[in-house]
Amino acid sequence: MGYLNIDGKIFYNMVVNASNRLEEQKDFVNSLNVFPVPDGDTGTNMSMTLRNAVLEVASLDEKSIEIIGRQMAKGALMGARGNSGVILSQIFRGIAKGIEGKKNVDSLEFANGLAEGARFAYKAVMRPTEGTILTIIRAASESAVKSDKKDIAELMEGVCDYSKSVLDKTPDMLPVLKKAKVVDAGGMGLLVILQGMYEALKNHMENVRLKEASGAKMQSAAKNLGEQNIKYGYCTEFLIHSQTSDIEDFRKKLQNIGDSMVVVKDEDIIKVHIHTNDPGWVLSQAVKLGEMSKIKIDNMREQHRHILNIDDFKEDSSVEENHGEKELAQETEPKKYAFISVSIGDGINSIFKDLGVDYVIEGGQTMNPSTEDILNCINKLNSENVFVLPNNKNVIMAANQAAELSDKTVKVIPTKTIPQGITAITAFNSDYELDENVSAMEEAIATVxxxxxxxxxxxxxxxxxxxxxxxxxxxxxxxxxxxxxxxxxxxxxxxxxxxxxxxxxxxxxxxxxxxxxxxxxxxxxxxxxxxxxxxxxxxxxxxxxxxxxxxx
CATH class of the missing domain: 3.30.1180 (Hypothetical Protein Tm841; Chain: A;domain 3)
Incomplete structure (x- = not known):
């Protein structure tokens, strides 16, 4: 039996399966980076963005595709990382717009949703480039709209086939892809998503469960939980500087005293994340492996109580560390100006702090902060005007998205590198008016x-x-x-x-x-x-x- 209509439950299963497939193939998508440098993160960014969309509705018991689509779009928007993640969030935003007012959709209505997804994606990019993820979502939508298939599974089969044929042609659209002998990474990531959605329909998959992300930041759906349902109350994170090569014994010790566990070794650093009721015991086991740093323990029950008291789009729904953010001193009077900088490396972080940056978000290559990460920082600052220094071309779109969601006056200075960010803040003058400072900083970064x-x-x-x-x-x-x-x-x-x-x-x-x-x-x-x-x-x-x- 085919699918003449799909409701929110079916759509949810489609997207969960797509998220699982992308999680499995994110390293392959990362490897399609045109330049052979260690910063390919397109697959990771898209996977984390899509995962956030799923987590936003994971505990909803809802059959309306309108509500599921709208909440997924919100989750993707807040969790968007990197340019590819922001574009993906806009695709979901467009799909949500296209299925607005529907409890379920037929093939034509679903096709119109994809068409809206393509329209929103193109609108989000100032200078759209063909041969990228934009081309693939447009191809997918065109194939869907032109299809005469009533069965949505059959429609998606055609969408996937046509999208793949267009993806294979992206090297002819972008010379840099042809030289590197690869297809576009963002386009490949979107194809994996479309294929995952089709697979769920083809195999009549029901009650699909989201697989654990490997090494990814575990997002919380805390606002959908009652405090009494938080089984493990302390989110515990830290790094271990260790030469040990086998971490399986350590991982086994932790698996029975908590959940949401991630233990990942990267060269001589072990990154640990776990929700537990006994963080002290966890730390006592960890210190046996080596020197520890960046220890952070959050009381999730306390944070949950805080979450319930703030409005819809300003929720601090993540119970995780915001990329190494420093805590802010609460000030009684608002400052006229405040700065947020994205940075990586203890030395560079210290330079920004010494120059007067109020909030340093650790991130950059391979670790792009999300829209929500940046928005949370903006909202915590007691300032009339906030400057954001992305310091990475792949963070600018998420920063702009966060600025649009904030009710403060936020100016994103389009710094693409760490030196540009340092030069920008040295050009700042507290006696200048807002627009004067924006001009001065933008002129300064052009000289770097x-x-x-x-x-x-x-x-x-x-x-x-x-x-x-x-x-x-x-x-x-x-x-x-x-x-x-x-x-x-x-x-x-x-x-x-x-x-x-x-x-x-x-x-x-x-x-x-x-x-x-x-x-x-x-x-x-x-x-x-x-x-x-x-x-x-x-x-x-x-x-x-x-x-x-x-x-x-």
Missing amino acids: TTGVVTYAVRDTELDEKDIKQGDILGLIEGKIEKVGRDKFQVCSDIIDEMTGENSELISIYYGEGCSENEVNEFVKKLEVKYEDMDIQCYSGKQPLYYFIVSVE
Whole structure:
């Protein structure tokens, strides 16, 4: 028997299955990153965004597709991470608009929902680029609208087939994809979602359960729970700096004393998250493995009581740490101006704090904060005007979305790099009016040239450069300019290209993979070479990048 109509329950199962499929394939989607640098996070961002949409309705007993669609759209909107996640949230927002007023929908009404999803997605992007996720959602909607299938399962089969055929053509639409010999990552992520939805219909899947996310931040549907249903009261998170390679014994010790457990090892750091009633015991077991840091324990019952007292769109529904956020001192009088900065690396975080940033959200490459993360920070600030420094091109859309949802005056300064963010806040003048400061900061970031030194995560050929896994890469304004084997030499090479006769200042932020003594020797050589320029060097302690460099 086919599906001539689908209600909220069926749609929910479709999206849960899609979320599970994307979670399984997110690493593959990440691997389609055009550049072979360790920052491919499209699959992760889309998976976490979709997961948040599902969690928003996980405990609703509702058959109306209108209500399920609307709540899913809200969950996706608040959980949106990265550009791909924001676009995905807009697709769900459009679908919700298209099925508005319906308890269930037939094939034509569902097709119209997809069409609205495509319209909202295109509207969200200032300069839409074909060959991306936008092209795939448009293809999906066009296929659905043109279909004569009454059975929605058959309609979705055609949608998936046509979307895949268009995805296969994306390398012909974007030369950079053709050079890298990959299809678009966002488009692939959306295809996985569409296929997951179709699979649920094809196999008549009922009561689909959301699988646990691997290494992802566990979101809470706290507002849908009664306090008495919170079995484990303390959200406990921390890092263990350890050389141990086997964490299975540790994981087994924890599995019976809590839930929502995530124990993930990343090189010499073990990331731990668990809901438990005995955080002290958890910490006593963890310290046996190594030195601990970033310990955070939240009372979820207390937070739940707080959640119930704030209005719908301003809910602090996450009971998790907001990417290493620092606690704010409560001030009796509102400040005229306040700053939020997205940053990663203890050294760089400290620089922003020293420059007067009120709230530092830890995030950036591979760890994009969500719309809700940023919105929560905005709402906690006691300030008339809030500036947000995204410091990453993949965070700007989420920041803009958070600004639109806030009832405060929020200005997102479109900083795409850490050095741009630092320059922006140094251009700030507390005596200026709001618009004067916006102009001053935007003018200042235009004077900054940024370069980074990282490593290749895979073999590829790009811009006539033969790149092997493990090669050191030097990028200037996001483009690979130098390939080598020595990080100091590559850094020196990109500085050569970045400097000119009008350059006055070189700023260097060295990361976790650099020796302080070697860096000091390197800087001494630069001071001789660029004797007429000021050279500043800081321990950024950032992951992934050996060096972040700026020239002004």
